[in-house]
Amino acid sequence: MDASKRLEVLQKHLAEGSTPAHVVAAPTASRGASLPRFDIGVMEACLDDIASLKEEVYEVFRHRPDLLPSSLEGLSKEEHRELARQQLLLLLKAGYSPLRFYVHDIRKYFYLGELLALVDLSLTVKMGVQYSLWGGSILNLGTEKHRKAYFEDIDKFRLPGCFAMTELHHGSNVAALQTEAVLDVATDEWIINTPDEGALKWWIGNAAEDGRAGTVFARLKVPSLDGQGNIVDHGVHAIVVPLRDASGQCLPGVEIRDCGYKVGLNGVDNGSIRFSGVRVPRENLLDRFGSVDSSGQYRSPFSASRRFAATLGELTGGRVGLTCSSLGVLKGAVTVAIRYGAMRRQFGPAGGAEISVLDYRSQQEKLMPLLASAYGIHFTTRYLVLQYAEAKRTKEEDVIADVHALSAGLKAYVTSYTANALSVCREACGGHGYAAVNRFGMWRSDHDIFQTFEGDNTVLLQQVSGLLLKKYKDRFAVAPVTATYRYLRQWAADSLPPNPLVSHDTSPRHLRDPAFLIRALRYRTGRLLFTLAQRLNKHTGRLGQFHAWNKCLSHILALARAHIESVIYTHFIEGVNKCPDADCRKSLKAMADVFALQRIQSDVMFRNDDYVAAEKVKAINRLLEHLRMEMRSQAVPLVDAFNIPDHILRAPIGLQSQDYTNYVEVAGWSPVM
Numbered sequence: 001m002d003a004s005k006r007l008e009v010l011q012k013h014l015a016e017g018s019t020p021a022h023v024v025a026a027p028t029a030s031r032g033a034s035l036p037r038f039d040i041g042v043m044e045a046c047l048d049d050i051a052s053l054k055e056e057v058y059e060v061f062r063h064r065p066d067l068l069p070s071s072l073e074g075l076s077k078e079e080h081r082e083l084a085r086q087q088l089l090l091l092l093k094a095g096y097s098p099l100r101f102y103v104h105d106i107r108k109y110f111y112l113g114e115l116l117a118l119v120d121l122s123l124t125v126k127m128g129v130q131y132s133l134w135g136g137s138i139l140n141l142g143t144e145k146h147r148k149a150y151f152e153d154i155d156k157f158r159l160p161g162c163f164a165m166t167e168l169h170h171g172s173n174v175a176a177l178q179t180e181a182v183l184d185v186a187t188d189e190w191i192i193n194t195p196d197e198g199a200l201k202w203w204i205g206n207a208a209e210d211g212r213a214g215t216v217f218a219r220l221k222v223p224s225l226d227g228q229g230n231i232v233d234h235g236v237h238a239i240v241v242p243l244r245d246a247s248g249q250c251l252p253g254v255e256i257r258d259c260g261y262k263v264g265l266n267g268v269d270n271g272s273i274r275f276s277g278v279r280v281p282r283e284n285l286l287d288r289f290g291s292v293d294s295s296g297q298y299r300s301p302f303s304a305s306r307r308f309a310a311t312l313g314e315l316t317g318g319r320v321g322l323t324c325s326s327l328g329v330l331k332g333a334v335t336v337a338i339r340y341g342a343m344r345r346q347f348g349p350a351g352g353a354e355i356s357v358l359d360y361r362s363q364q365e366k367l368m369p370l371l372a373s374a375y376g377i378h379f380t381t382r383y384l385v386l387q388y389a390e391a392k393r394t395k396e397e398d399v400i401a402d403v404h405a406l407s408a409g410l411k412a413y414v415t416s417y418t419a420n421a422l423s424v425c426r427e428a429c430g431g432h433g434y435a436a437v438n439r440f441g442m443w444r445s446d447h448d449i450f451q452t453f454e455g456d457n458t459v460l461l462q463q464v465s466g467l468l469l470k471k472y473k474d475r476f477a478v479a480p481v482t483a484t485y486r487y488l489r490q491w492a493a494d495s496l497p498p499n500p501l502v503s504h505d506t507s508p509r510h511l512r513d514p515a516f517l518i519r520a521l522r523y524r525t526g527r528l529l530f531t532l533a534q535r536l537n538k539h540t541g542r543l544g545q546f547h548a549w550n551k552c553l554s555h556i557l558a559l560a561r562a563h564i565e566s567v568i569y570t571h572f573i574e575g576v577n578k579c580p581d582a583d584c585r586k587s588l589k590a591m592a593d594v595f596a597l598q599r600i601q602s603d604v605m606f607r608n609d610d611y612v613a614a615e616k617v618k619a620i621n622r623l624l625e626h627l628r629m630e631m632r633s634q635a636v637p638l639v640d641a642f643n644i645p646d647h648i649l650r651a652p653i654g655l656q657s658q659d660y661t662n663y664v665e666v667a668g669w670s671p672v673m
């Protein structure tokens with residue numbers, strides 16, 4: 001049943017006052033606080049209006065259990081690469097065209113990234129390399145001639161390709177890359193060279209085995225037009241360079257080595273590349289933002305720094321994709337941990353039955369915030385995807401800037417959050433969480449690098465704060481005194497408690513009021529921003545900009561995280577309000593409250609500033625405990641609403657059956673002993 005049908009059915013039942021058959025049964029062991037039961041299908045519909053894609057894609061894999069191994073233990077990197085390749089080819093044979101999704105229906109493209117994360121993260125990353133990076137660089141940095149030349153072959157995976165940016169000596173600092181592309185005016189070709197060991201391309205996905213071509217980032221060096229024999233360095237640009245012939249042999253001047261076994265993601269063939277005098281036609285320069293004619297005349301509508309920013313800005317799609325995939329992993333991990341926690345029984349009152357471990361408050365404290373965050377991140381990620389589509393459609397500068405900041409911030413926040421959540425979920429499943437078949441180990445190893453590639457998280461968070469500071473500075477660039485004053489007044493009005501009574505208000509009604517929660521989270525962002533601006537101002541005079549920034553770095557990172565949390569909460573509440581079903585809404589609202597209150601509880605700044613008085617902190621603690629207990633009552637249906645089929649989730653302790661049957665079978669026992 002698709003999303004709109006589900007809502008229709010529910011509305012009919014509500015009108016008739018009856019209960020649909022698939023409304024979940026009451027939880028067994030939740031004492032005291034509980035939330036109303038809800039229709040899982042309706043909750044799923046509130047989350048996704050393209051859920052049909054999930055059903056179709058996962059159905060494709062249902063018929064190929066050979067491509068869904070229960071664990072990757074013992075697989076060599078070559079075998080794992082073949083597995084990822086076959087998984088990708090299966091999708092293509094089933095009629096999916098990721099690059100067409102990328103161009104015509106970006107929501108589906110990113111959703112695919114989320115879905116495939118639970119099939120195998122190597123598959124998601126391989127898809128990301130082929131379509132977001134290799135395909136995306138052609139589409140976004142090139143012009144029509146490049147699109148015509150490569151689109152079909154990239155789409156069909158007839159031309160597996162690479163995105164060769166990183167070098168041995170430089171990853172985050174892209175402007176410092178050293179690979180050279182020198183124009184030979186006589187032959188109208190670029191000559192690509194790796195000048196030294198530090199410029200070896202490194203970590204390049206698809207390079208070790210499959211890559212037939214790649215977008216290579218190199219310094220564009222062009223003879224000066226003054227006839228003096230000088231060379232002008234126009235900085236880093238992207239050029240298409242063929243790497244292998246049809247038989248898989250490296251082309252003359254191209255040498256490739258395998259980066260070898262990694263901590264995870266061994267289904268992706270990362271390689272290192274050296275170029276020695278490789279010649280490619282001048283047209284191979286991806287010239288949307290800067291071009292060179294046959295005489296060597298360089299043209300760009302932008303200044304060098306704006307061109308560089310525009311080039312890197314076009315790569316935000318990769319970050320959006322990683323955020324979606326990371327969310328997929330988070331949903332999978334939380335699903336396993338919560339189902340297992342509900343099934344697993346340890347200890348109980350004297351003479352009574354053992355209780356589910358999920359009924360321990362400590363377990364709720366560990367897992368309910370993760371579940372709440374998964375929902376909050378879900379709504380925010382969906383917003384990011386829509387904004388990304390809007391930016392591509394309208395090309396409006398404001399929207400592009402918003403997407404740039406949000407994709408950097410959300411990628412950093414979500415991937416770090418998920419990396420930590422994987423450890424919490426593993427530990428919440430006790431010893432059985434450590435069995436390879438239950439997938440936490442593999443997710444942890446495969447997902448860990450999400451924090452680093454497509455922009456190191458620490459570096460990305462700085463970009464977010466940099467953009468916030470820029471907005472702040474822009475406000476008073478024109479009329480410093482009045483604008484600063486206006487900004488502060490606005491900030492005070494927006495976020496400070498209107499009067500001292502509020503900082504002492506401990507009523508649950510107030511504490512759960514979205515107006516209070518959003519005001520508090522924005523207060524934190526505003527305060528961090530304002531004090532950071534003051535500190536940077538103070539230190540820059542003495543230390544210079546670079547060192548002043550470094551001195552304030554932990555403040556800068558705190559600001560970016562605070563900002564992202566307030567953005568997530570805003571979209572979470574929007575998701576709550578948009579949900580048409582009252583019972584679903586209650587669960588969603590409880591989770592949004594947990595999300596925001598936990599952030600307020602864990603940041604001493606609120607207490608230090610007397611934004612929340614001591615008795616209010618205690619009231620928040622009590623309320624959080626209560627809300628987590630409430631959430632526990634619907635925790636299993638809440639993860640069921642992610643609707644991850646068993647053949648995709650595979651972790652035997654986390655399946656819908658919620659018993660040990662699959663797990664004992666994996667160990668070779670007959671289920672009936």
Ligand SMILES: Cc1cc2nc3c(=O)[nH]c(=O)nc-3n(C[C@H](O)[C@H](O)[C@H](O)COP(=O)(O)OP(=O)(O)OC[C@H]3O[C@@H](n4cnc5c(N)ncnc54)[C@H](O)[C@@H]3O)c2cc1C
Nearest residue numbers: 163164165166170171172203204205452453454455456458
């Ligand atoms: C499995 C894998 C696949 C990859 N695939 C590709 C690919 O297909 N194509 C490609 O081009 N690249 C690829 N990469 C490279 C990846 O994008 C880089 O590793 C990443 O950008 C980080 O750069 P780096 O490794 O040089 O880290 P560095 O920038 O050297 O970072 C090292 C440490 O220094 C810190 N640091 C660096 N700069 C700052 C700063 N300004 N402020 C504070 N701290 C800082 C970082 O936080 C980090 O902790 C891949 C990497 C891996 C591991």
